Each structure stands twice: as structure tokens, then as C-alpha cells.
Amino acid sequence: MGCGIFGAINYENQPVFPYVYWGLRAQNHRGHQSHGFLTYSDKEFFTYKNLDLVPKVKNDAIKEWFGRLPGSIGIGNVRYTTSGKCDDVSIIQGTQPVVATIDGIKLALSFNGNIVNTVPLKKEMFENFPDFVYSCDSDIVCNKMLLALKQGKDLPSAAKEVMESLDGAFSVTGITGEGDFFAFKDPHGIKPLCAGHDPAGKTYAFSSETVSLDMNSFVRDFELKPGELVTVSKDGFKRIQxxxxxRPAFCTFEYAYFARPDSRFNGKYVYEIREDFGRNIVKENPDVVKESDIILSVPETGDDSAMGVHEASGLRWERASRRHRYVTERAFILLNVERFSTIDKKINILGSKVNGKRVIITEDSIVRGDTTKVIIDKLRKAGAKKVYVFVTFPRIIGPCFYGIDMSTYGQLVGSRHDAEGIAKIIGADGVCYQSHEALIAATGQTKDHLCLACINGEYPTPCAQKMADVMKQRFLAGYQEKSRIYESEEVQA
Ligand code: SF4
Structure with a gap:
């Protein structure tokens, strides 16, 4: 599931709820369907979970929140679903953090990612835990780890058990019933996870993105390595490989779409990387630039690359596509039924600024094509003479099984059409994608450190590769997948 996670521990027995609260609010873009907090005090877990965005805490309710979530260790989660059902009841049941207990041993986890080999793992859990209830993948991670702890294994051995038996993406932060605070990343490090501390060195934290450390005025220490476990005690971090x-395989889509521009990966702001993306597309498409008058962006992710396009092309960046500040859902992470009704309400075009103009519009990605199509329709109605789309993330040709909700070939316009075909479908005069090589170079990484599966078909984990291959054959034979394939017993059998 697409999620944002945050966890904190304070050594002077001060409540950590405010840190976790701001840690989650800063990462609400990673999941808008539900939020959850869990704190630890006197060997007890305290939780609060609800649907929608992390709420504002009114002044007269502050005391109530502190009373509800006491303790000096806490974890939290914002979520959108890529596993389990999507109705309100199922979403609230699948809201994290999750807690599992067996024979008096307790464990609480907050998780970002998606497990691919869920079917055999669920079977194992049902066999070992008669009361096991599956609401989301975190239940599997939590119970798998708990099973190892029950067998007398220590925390590093339990984390190893999880890392070796799960196929997929998982960045995790958790608390044991004994108050051990920890975090780990899957062996490919597909999802982000970093660590930091407050300037006084009294509070330590884990976060999906660095923005949540910044919002808490924390110092960033490091990004966890793939396959690394970090435990925190009053003596500081203990890092165990x-x-x-x-084989690292960090999600490239984080750079193009998912992460906040003011977060940093490998010390570089995502914003700077997106600016480079924009410069790259200009270099790769000089003819289109010559034929254009102005640039526009699809706010907000497209704004960052628009700056690069503006600088490299010299074209005026007209701020004529405006986003409704309080319609906060990101179109791509909305469910199908929500998507169509919201995009139209979210973006408005300043008609006189585009009337009679040849326009380049910068977009972070094209998944289904419907968002871009709505905006192009609006530009046409406003009198734009030509509309070209500069897309920073290369053509998405295959599904993601690692926590981004594009799980079938059928839903991806890029799996069926090349750039020319997509331009026709969305009503553009041309669609120009950034090349793979330019994208990789701008991230500062090498190809063998990134996941590029949805754009090149090479999945970093074996189960995902097998599923993609099976699905592709079925897709080419005309079969329409009706559900997420990693939840299908038929394919995993
Ligand atoms: S398949 Fe694409 S979206 Fe999924 S983890 Fe890999 S790069 Fe990211």
C-alpha cells in the first residue's frame, strides 16, 4: 500500500505524540484514505485511527489528544490502499499501525509497501494463528515477525525471517511489547525510510521522507540501507545489516511523482531532480520547443519540472493552470469512481492566458491518461492552438506490485499505446517522454540501484517478475484482470 510512516522515541520520558502528529501531517500526500497513531507507555499500546486526512487538532482538544496517546515512543501511518478491500469499513479495518499478540508477546507495526507473495503467507498465518484476520499486508508482516519472536528469536533474527520470506516492498517501523523501538527496510530498499534526531539528541525518529524530520526541526542522520535493521535505545542508533x-532497487516513481519536492534522497532535493527532468526533456525535444509559445504545468508535481523546462527553453512559464487548494486528494491515488468527479473540480485554467497560444504542458506521469485528458480538454476550450505534453516519467508499460496503485496492464494506457497513440487518446498534438537514460542520470543513481520495473518490465523480486510475465501473457490473449493479481490464489498457486 502507498503509505507514509513515522516513528519517534524520547529518552526523557516526554510524550512523542506531537512529533508523530507533525510527522504524519507532513506526509499526508503519501496516503489520504486513513491515518493512525500508536503510542507506548507502561508496557501498553494506545491507538487512535480514523478515515481521511490527519485532522487539525483544535486548541481545546490538545489535552484530550495527549491523554489518548500517552508515552515516549510512538509510531504512525497515513495510508491509501493497494491491498485489501476499498470500502470504508475495510479501509478503517486496514488502517495502521497494526498490533498483534500471541502468548503474551506483543508487537506493533507501521508499514509502507506491498507484499507480493501474500497467498502462501496468509495460509501460513491462518495455520499458526487461529484468530488471524487479514485486513492489509501489515497484518502479515506483523504476525510473521511475531511468530519468530514467539519461537524465541531475537529482534534481528525476526527481521531476517521477514526479509527472507516476503517478496515485495516493505519499509517498517515498530515497537515491541518490551518497548524496543526499531525500523527496517526490505532487501531491495524499494520504499524510502530515513532516520534523524532532535538537536538536543533526546528524541530519535524514523520517517518515510526527510520532510517530516524537517517539519519537526530534526537533523537528518541517514537513509536506511536495503536489508538493514536499526534499533534505538538511549545509547543511540544500532545499525545491523x-x-x-x-541489490538496491529504489522506486524511481518516488522522484517523479510520489515524494514531496522538499524531501531529499541521497542528499538531493526531489525538487532539484525534477528541475533536471524538465531540462532533459527540453534537450531531447528541441523541435517541439521551437514550435511553442508558452509552458504550463499540471500542478503541483508538474510545477517542479516546469521550472527546468522554463530555464532550458527560455519560454515563458505561464502560471495559468491553478489548483484548488482544499481539494487535497492526488488524482492518481484516488479510486476509480472518485477520480473522474474530482479532477475536473481540482484544476482551473486562466483562459485568456492560453487563448491562441501553442502550449507545452508539463506532467509528472501518464498512468491511465484521464487526468491529462481532462486538462487538455480545458486548454482546448480555452482556445489553445496546440498542446504538447512533456512527461517526466517515461511511458509506464507494466503494473506495479510494490505499493503504487497501478496493478494491471489493462488500466495503463502506456501498455497498449506508444506516445503517438497516447497523444491521440488524450487529445494532444504530441506527447514527449523523458528518456530512461536521462531520468536515471538525473536521480544521481545508476540503473542497477533503481527499480524501473513499470517502465522496463524488469522486476527486482522473483515473485513479482513471475506475476508480471503471467499477466502479460493473459493480457495479450485478451484477458482483463478484474482484481489485483497478487491477491489471486489462482496465479500464486
Ligand atoms: S514498479 Fe514502478 S512504481 Fe513500482 S516500485 Fe518499481 S519504479 Fe516504483
């Missing part, structure tokens, strides 16, 4: 020589 559980899986040796892992």
Missing part, C-alpha cells in the same frame, strides 16, 4: 550484499 541483516541481508548482505543486497
Amino acid at each position: 541483516i541481508i548482505q550484499n543486497p
Whole structure:
């Protein structure tokens, strides 16, 4: 599931709820369907979970919140679903953090990612835990780890068990019933997770993105390595490399779409990387630039690359596509039924600024094509003479099984059409994608450190590769997948 996670521990027994609260609010873009807090005090877990965005805490309710979530260790989660059902009841049941208990051993987890081999793992959990209820993948991670702890294994061995038996993406932060605070990343490090501390060195934290450390005025320490476990005690961080020589495969889509521009990966702001994306597309498409008068962006992710396009092309960046500040859902992470009704309400065009103009519009990605199509329709109605789309993330040709909700070939316009075909479908005069090489270079990484599966078909984990291959054959034979394939017993059997 697409999620944002945050966890904090304070050594002077001060409540950590405010840190977790701001840590989640800063990451609400990673999941808008539900939010949850869990704190630890006197060997007890305290939780609060609800649907929608992290709420504002009114002044007269502050005391109530502190009373509800006491303790000096806490974790939290914002979520949108890529596993389990999507109705309100199922979403609230699948809201994290999750807690599991067996024979008096307790464990609480907050998780970002998606497990691919869920079917055999669920079976194992049902066999070992008669009361096991599956609401989301975190239940599997939590119970799998708990099973190892029950067998007398220590925390590093339990984390190893999880890392070796799960196929998929998982960045995790958690608290044991004994108050051990920890975090780990899957052996490919597909999802982000970083660590930091407050300037006084009294509070330590884990976060999906660095923006949540910044919002808490924390110092960033490091990004966890793939296959690494970090435990925190009053003596500081203890870093343990559980899986040796892992093959890193960080999600490239984080740079193009998912992460906040003011977060940093490898010390570089996502914003700067997106600016480079914009410069790259200009270099790769000089003819289109010559034929254009102005640039526009699809706010807000497209704004960052628009700056690069503006600088490299010299074209005026007209701020003529405006976004409704309080319609906060990101179109791509909305459910199908929500998507069509919201995009139209979210973006408005200043008609006189585009009337009679040849326009380049910068877009972070094209998944289904419907968002871009609505905006192009609006530009046409406003009198734009030509509309070209500069897309920073290369053509998405395959599904993601790692926590981004594009799980079938059928829903991806890029799996069926090349750039020319997509331009026709969305009503553009041309669609120009950034090349793979330019994208990779701008991230500062090398190809063998990134996941590029949805744009090149090479999945970093074996189960995902197998599923993609099976699905592709079925898709080419005309079969329409009706559900997420990683939840299908038929394919995993
Ligand atoms: S398949 Fe695409 S979206 Fe999914 S983790 Fe890999 S790069 Fe990210």
C-alpha cells in the first residue's frame, strides 16, 4: 500500500505524540484514505485511527489528544490502499499501525509497501494463528515477525525471517511489547525510510521522507540501507545489516511523482531532480520547443519540472493552470469512481492566458491518461492552438506490485499505446517522454540501484517478475484482470 510512516522515541520520558502528529501531517500526500497513531507507555499500546486526512487538532482538544496517546515512543501511518478491500469499513479495518499478540508477546507495526507473495503467507498465518484476520499486508508482516519472536528469536533474527520470506516492498517501523523501538527496510530498499534526531539528541525518529524530520526541526542522520535493521535505545542508533550484499532497487516513481519536492534522497532535493527532468526533456525535444509559445504545468508535481523546462527553453512559464487548494486528494491515488468527479473540480485554467497560444504542458506521469485528458480538454476550450505534453516519467508499460496503485496492464494506457497513440487518446498534438537514460542520470543513481520495473518490465523480486510475465501473457490473449493479481490464489498457486 502507498503509505507514509513515522516513528519517534524520547529518552526523557516526554510524550512523542506531537512529533508523530507533525510527522504524519507532513506526509499526508503519501496516503489520504486513513491515518493512525500508536503510542507506548507502561508496557501498553494506545491507538487512535480514523478515515481521511490527519485532522487539525483544535486548541481545546490538545489535552484530550495527549491523554489518548500517552508515552515516549510512538509510531504512525497515513495510508491509501493497494491491498485489501476499498470500502470504508475495510479501509478503517486496514488502517495502521497494526498490533498483534500471541502468548503474551506483543508487537506493533507501521508499514509502507506491498507484499507480493501474500497467498502462501496468509495460509501460513491462518495455520499458526487461529484468530488471524487479514485486513492489509501489515497484518502479515506483523504476525510473521511475531511468530519468530514467539519461537524465541531475537529482534534481528525476526527481521531476517521477514526479509527472507516476503517478496515485495516493505519499509517498517515498530515497537515491541518490551518497548524496543526499531525500523527496517526490505532487501531491495524499494520504499524510502530515513532516520534523524532532535538537536538536543533526546528524541530519535524514523520517517518515510526527510520532510517530516524537517517539519519537526530534526537533523537528518541517514537513509536506511536495503536489508538493514536499526534499533534505538538511549545509547543511540544500532545499525545491523541483516541481508548482505543486497541489490538496491529504489522506486524511481518516488522522484517523479510520489515524494514531496522538499524531501531529499541521497542528499538531493526531489525538487532539484525534477528541475533536471524538465531540462532533459527540453534537450531531447528541441523541435517541439521551437514550435511553442508558452509552458504550463499540471500542478503541483508538474510545477517542479516546469521550472527546468522554463530555464532550458527560455519560454515563458505561464502560471495559468491553478489548483484548488482544499481539494487535497492526488488524482492518481484516488479510486476509480472518485477520480473522474474530482479532477475536473481540482484544476482551473486562466483562459485568456492560453487563448491562441501553442502550449507545452508539463506532467509528472501518464498512468491511465484521464487526468491529462481532462486538462487538455480545458486548454482546448480555452482556445489553445496546440498542446504538447512533456512527461517526466517515461511511458509506464507494466503494473506495479510494490505499493503504487497501478496493478494491471489493462488500466495503463502506456501498455497498449506508444506516445503517438497516447497523444491521440488524450487529445494532444504530441506527447514527449523523458528518456530512461536521462531520468536515471538525473536521480544521481545508476540503473542497477533503481527499480524501473513499470517502465522496463524488469522486476527486482522473483515473485513479482513471475506475476508480471503471467499477466502479460493473459493480457495479450485478451484477458482483463478484474482484481489485483497478487491477491489471486489462482496465479500464486
Ligand atoms: S514498479 Fe514502478 S512504481 Fe513500482 S516500485 Fe518499481 S519504479 Fe516504483
